Amino acid sequence: MSGGAAGIPKPLPSSGPKSLREMPHPLATSSSEEMGPALTPSPDLLLPRSIADKDLSLPNGTPVDTSSPASSSSLLNRLQLDDDLDGETKDLFVTVDDPKKHVCTMETYITYRVTTKTTRAEFDLPEYSVRRRYQDFDWLRNKLEESQPTHLIPPLPEKFVVKGVVDRFSEEFVETRRKALDKFLKRITDHPVLSFNEHFNVFLTAKDLNAYKKQGMALLSKMGESVKYVTGGYKLRSRPLEFAAIGEYLDTFSLKLGTIDRIAQRIIKEQLEYLVELREYGPIYSTWGGLEVELSEPLEGVSACIGNCCTALEELSEDMTDDFLPVLREYILYSESMKNVLKKRDQVQAEYEAKLEAVALKKEDRPKVPTDVEKCQDRVECFNADLKADMERWQNNKRQDFRQLLMGMADKNIQYYEKCLTAWESIIPLLQDKPETK
DSSP: OOSSTTOOOOBOOOOOOOOOOOOOOTTOOOOHHHHOSOOOOOGGGOOOHHHHTOOOOOOOOOOOOOOSOOOTTOHHHHHHHHHTTOOOOOSEEEEEEEEEEEEOSSOEEEEEEEEEEEOOTTSSSSEEEEEEEHHHHHHHHHHHHHHOTTSOOOOOOOSOOOTTTSOTTBHHHHHHHHHHHHHHHHHHHHOTTGGGOHHHHHHHHOSOHHHHHHHTTTTSOOHHHHTOOOOSSOOOSOOOHHHHHHHHHHHHHHHHHHHHHHHHHHHHHHHHHHHHHHHHHHHHHHHHHHHOTTTHHHHHHHHHHHHHHHHHHHHHHHHIIIIIHHHHHHHHHHHHHHHHHHHHHHHHHHHHHHHHHHHHHOOSOOSSOOHHHHHHHHHHHHHHHHHHHHHHHHHHHHHHHHHHHHHHHHHHHHHHHHHHHHHHHHTHHHHHSOOOOO
16 A cells, blocks of 8 residues: 555564553544534535534544644644543543464464453453454454444444455555554444443453354343344335435435545546656656756756655555545445444334234224333334434544544645645756856
8 A cells, every 4th residue: 555556565564562552532522612613514415403413522532643744734733632622531441453463274364452441340450451353353243233233333344355456464454454443442432332232341351252252142141132123024114204314314425435435546546657657757867967967966856856756645645545545435334334223223113013003903902002012112212212322423423533534634735735846946946056058
């Protein structure tokens, strides 16, 4: 991902023990007045006021990129300063770091260190450090979906990559995945329900997770068995207006993001192709300068200027690949996850409607609604409440993430053009001060 298209992926170094990094406060958000105007979606993406107009300050667990120059005029620095104003406390911190490559007889894989710090009574110790591989994260997500079907489970980064296109053991790919896994756990940590899930507790604390996988979590709560829903044989008559609006919004949102993702990838591809041309273009001036003694200095200056522009473009392309595209893909997956929860809600409502219809068709008088119908109604109400709450939280996270993303992208482009401007301005004195030939 770094440099030009011809760049060779760097091998993943063997990582030794590291001290726990200074963890940024995951709840560092600010009020709407401090944050300034929120990102405004296009009119066709607006939700009903009951959903879209809520402007809660909820955590998104996304650390602010601090790699930009520490300039007082930096957009990203000003954004970070705003987000650090909130001093809300938190009792659970989770980070993913220290990737290590493991080469075994049967397979080669990467593990990541998952470090937890907490003051919660549900944990026996205040700090844990375990190693997990991708399939362990996948196991956790599946367990959360089984045990918390009414809630939106954050997405994982895609497991598979096209063979021969991306080296999944390269340092760049592993770092991109580490960031995504770290964000995945922070999303769960910030959730008021998912963060207390027993499967999540086991994932963070168990030294040998395989033992729990084999037992099927038999020693833990049977919550998942109590929320299995009948999903076949029922057809929903009509989706309530607010959930129909959510469904239409998600369809439009994922379509627009998919289009942006495809265009952004083409732009990056064209930038890399342009970078290859620039790398061939610059040295020609240097070679020419060797033949023209009187012009050697300005020609060498042009060559150096093009080289600086190459470096600036390479950095811009890396930022787009490492920071911009992953957020787009995460939210495309996020919208699919929300659609799945919405589909489950519809299935439970369809089951409830079918049960009510069956009761109505029975001749005998029933002074009381059957218990199974009441339970089904409770499940519908539970789905409605949880889905709306998670949708509001997701919308708030999305506004913050895309505000940070677009501010960062603007900042990176400003830096790119400033570097190119500085490079070209540097050769003007070489041309102006050139003495005339006598």
